[in-house]
Amino acid sequence: MKHTLVAGSAHLDILARPREKSGYRDRIGSVELAAGGTACNVAFNLRKLGRPVRLMTAWGTSPIDRMMAGHIESLGIDLMVDEVAGMGVAAFAAQLTPEGDLESAVSAMCVDKHTFSPLRIAHAVAGTDLIILEANLNSETMYAIAKAGREAGCEVFGMAVSEDKVERLVPVLPLLTALFANGAECEALMEKMGAADPSDITEATGVTLIVTRGERGAVVYGPDGSRGKIQPPTLQDMRTLLGVGDAFSVGIIDGVVRHGKSYAEAAEHAHELVMEIACRDSCNALSLHTLSNMVDELDGTARYDALTGLMQRTAFEREYKRLEEPGGHALLLIDCDRFKRVNDEHGHDVGDSVLKGVASIIGGSIRKGDIPGRWGGDEFVVVLPPISDAHVVAERIRGAAARAQLYGVTLSVGVAIAEPGEKLESVFKRADAAMYLAKRKGRDAVVFESEASRSAA
Template sequence: MILVAGSAHLDILSRTSVDDDSVDKIGSVSISIGGCAGNIATNIAEMGGEARLLTAMNQSAYSRIIESHLVSLGVEPIIVSDPTLPLAAFVAHINSKGELVSAISSMPVDRVEFSENALTHAFAGIDAVIAECNLSETNLLKLAKAATDAELPFYIGGVSESKVCRVLTLAGTGFVTALFCNMREAVRLLDYSGCDDYLELASVIGGNFVVTQGAEGVKIFNTSGMTIVQGCSIQEVTNGNHLGAGDMLMASTIHNHIAGVPFPLAIEMGTLKTENILARQNCSLGAPDAMEKIISQNRHQSLYDGLTGLLNRRATLSVAESMIALARRSGRSVAVMIFDIDHFKGVNDTWGHDAGDEVLKQVAQVTTDTLRESDIVGRWGGEEFVCAMIDANLDAAFDVANRLRQRISEQVTEPKIITISGGIVMLEHGENISSAITRADALLYDAKHGGRNQIRR
């Protein structure tokens, strides 16, 4: 498990189509999710590693969206939450070449001091620490000292020229395993440090000082001198933008380094990984369409049962009412069935809820496979399911229901042979779906008292 500490935030990016001197330029705007620490953590998770993110946010709906998206991408978030904090956001203008022209960042992580409880929670069971310079100097020092006390490698990434100088608070401590900067950040850091060159700066900071220069390569400065690693050709990439490229390089390098790969080789592997990713997309958290994915996920969650994948109760009612409206306009019939799993409580009590969940998923699958695509299947609640079948008279619907009952008993046999009981009715003139389900439910009750494993009509 790698602990990553720093920012995760909204990304609002404007891209100019053609560079000119006008104030109101023609281009495009995207709203996504980014953040150096968030990018690094999700990239590590994407590579098969385990990542935990320590960050700070306010309690807005936007923050909850970011948190849920991190979880969906395989990251374990530890969030210091405070309603007085500003929105975590990064607003940037990018030119037609994909270069960052200007940006404004609002980073709650530089306004919060992590408590000892938060650090204890964050450090449980980890193998390495990665921090970025959106963090305050106090938090950088706390994290570096805690990592050293725990004998863990400690890596730092610069996030801008204005913030990278915070790393100088660690100068001479011996805490730093590696510091990653781009060229602009490195130049600013050199100026502020008072050092004559990067080799002297590397000796002051300690560990490896990594300066990324895009297609010109990656330079590694340490007590042994300077090493140049072949660069990735990001200058030749025209799609997307280069935001997140450094985060990808850090994630890949550190993921391989803590696995035992020598540092220069880990850098080379990270460079190749970044080049391959940049050839098809940018490296920001969740990619450019993250918000679109989140909205789609939320819509899916609002309509479908998370366990079985069937329509949930509310969506079943809504979709069935649309079916009924269509049927009435065209003079077609609708059959409505409700069924449940016999002795389902006994499955949970005897074999556990995991076994019960598996039974529900299998019953849902057999039901979907048995009914037509035009029919509606929903999970009504617990072990109950509702089906609505258009263009089916009572005899035909009853035959389908019994065929379903037979298939479930033949195909769902673990941890025991599963049977169902149900009731089926025809929708009457002027009747709504809720009323039809109530009538079918009364027949289900009769089937239960009649010995189970049967359909009543």
């Protein structure tokens, strides 16, 4: 089965619930810390249904963001995250009512301001047949992903997340199979488009519109002017209403696309997931409840190397798999010259500072979209997209290290260009041969695989 691509928000949820109604500003209650965000909720719910999922999002570089990455990947989700330097922790702080409904909230995320590169979008869409977008993304991003998905033969579904973001969906509507919105979001969309009725939107754009109205159920408006009623599930012992809409949308989409059901039939499929979410304290089917539990869960499974902050080897290998089929990218294998001597003469603390310095140089010498990692010990790797000038980037890294005060450490760099479908092990072997030729030439050098091949002949 192909992946479902989910694109949108993922962040830390901080959910505060008072024990009972009160006129006081400072009330007694409970606080839960969990992984959330509309796209994250959708991805978790799809995993609960046993579906392979790819989650595309963006956040900052804080330890909490990186811890979230490890948590998401530990649940079997293929994570594609762009880290945005300078962005604070991605979080959603919500004040709930005692019944679990949303009273007020403040969100801090960068995914609505972030622009994913065309190459990144192409990699995200590859191998998928279903795409779910949510309006925390900006219009340009949603349109680019939806267009790429349609060209690849994918069904594309949209989710409105609030009244003030629903207008972002307007340019994207003709590319969507269906859009999910609650009553208030639908009214905002109608006002934006000058529509008197939801059916005006569907007939003008060709999109199916599913409007949820809480305990009154939902209405499906078809592009042909049809409309059908969906009965609400029977909910008992409810703990939260936050996230119920996400679960409903996932169940409907899965029923329609994966099981070939009508929207009304798919509602029965959705109700089981809705009832499970409604009885929980968090907003999705797989979220951990506390930050301390999240830390325990992630012990030893970090996505990023603790010393250098670069992607660690296992995560790098996972990231690389997306690039195998198209090929054409460059792999830089970077080895620190005379590093053992630094450890022997100055101690491991100085050695660690040198490794941090090299990592900083690599990070400052590459561009957005390049993938750096620590392979292990004093070896580093970088993947550059096909359009990159690998020699220029490699020389920039080598030259910056040569000019830095790194206790005499310089860099030997081997460069190999991947063939379409070539595995990392094969490309790495050729880059490794080129790197060792750089060592034999006197170190502090960049060598391409072609030169290494001629030398070996």
